[in-house]
Amino acid sequence: MTDRLTLATWNINSVRLRMPIVEKFLEEIAPDVLCLQETKCPDANFPFNAFRKAGYEHIEINGQKGYHGVATVSRRPLANVEKRGFCDMGDSRHLAADIAFNGSPLRLHNFYVPAGGDEPDREINPKFGHKLDFFAEMKNWLQGTETDKAAVLVGDLNVAPYEHDVWSHKALLKVVSHTPLECELFEDVRTTGKWIDAMRRFTPLDDKLYTWWSYRAKDWSAADKGRRLDHVWVSQALDGHIKGTRVLRDARGWEKPSDHAPVIAVFEA
């Protein structure tokens, strides 16, 4: 008996406004589970029925009014749901659940890390301080994760850590999301938890790899000034079971798009 699990993560920038393209995505890609960030939707207003109609009957949400918010929707049951508040901000930025893979529970973390504002200096920009504190708390909390257990951590982590995760390493050195301080902290969180950067397993470090393109470009695809802000981290126990990852760049060009494209990962037992 071999199992195959397809997982997707997508910063949707308002789930209610984006339901037409979410439905298109679920129909075309048909992942087993989809992790959404920036749902911007109070829990009472979440579009449950549209997901159920699309075959995603297992729905866990951690939403709030106006900002942030994450949701995990699945064709397989979700168990042991946990919603952790980071930095005592009252923000909805995390949701974890167990999903069955190859007959055992796989722990799936869905994160929306703070963007961090404009100035990369915590003395003058509290949002940047919040982002740094969030990663520090994430690192400590994830220490409790047993690295020999099957686990996946996905989401909009709001850092493009490597040189070719941005369109211009030089131009972005002082831009929040690619400052050396953030990149080092990001790598510290990842390596401390012994997580594997699944996307870079399949795309060499010398190749450009983006998941986000600004709304402000006249022609986002021609300009191609992207960043890799969305990530798929995999525990050591799943090493050897990651069959591939890809960015659905096409979705950035769909009708009324999110500024992020979905990332898809396939696992096989």
Place this chain on the structure above:
DNA sequence: ATGGCGTATGGAATACGA
């Protein structure tokens, strides 16, 4: 040309994203 736009709230103008 890293903001030239887009979203939520609320019902205009502001906060926020990255």
